[in-house]
Amino acid sequence: METPIANESFPPAGHTEIRIVAASPEAARAVAEVIRRSFAGTEQRSYPGPDGSTRLHLTVDVESAAEPSRSWLTTSRPLTGAGTHVDEV
Template identity: 75%
Template sequence: MNTTENLPSDGHAEVRIVAASPEAARAVAEVLRHCFAGTEQRSYPVPDGGTRLHLTVDTASAAGPARSWLTASRPPTGTGTHADEV
């Protein structure tokens, strides 16, 4: 793990896609862009062939299915312990 790597700002996530072809990497990035606002993708060659694609997505600006999934996956705040919890 690279400990000198900077974390993305709050509400954002760095996504790295590694694929055998640039077309496959772009297809995955396109799906992500349908769910999240994002930065321009950056593409790099992989030493053994293939492509590594990097992009930053804004998880605070999720759209469609990603928005409902993110909302449902976050624990409720301020609810305290449930009666059946020890």
């Protein structure tokens, strides 16, 4: 766990700094992509972590949505026409 630094700067009001630590850069980027779908954000910054891991930092605007949000009901419905057809066993 990181120790807070006395003179650490904080993001502006309405923004949050997110730090992702992952075993691989691909895993960190995948998580960042999901976050960016929900919140507008700044360019991500990537740093090497201990033992070959990756640290990815990004700042997001928690007051602005990046994409229109969809309800749980909408996202949980199966795709139309994706089921079996009448003539299929």
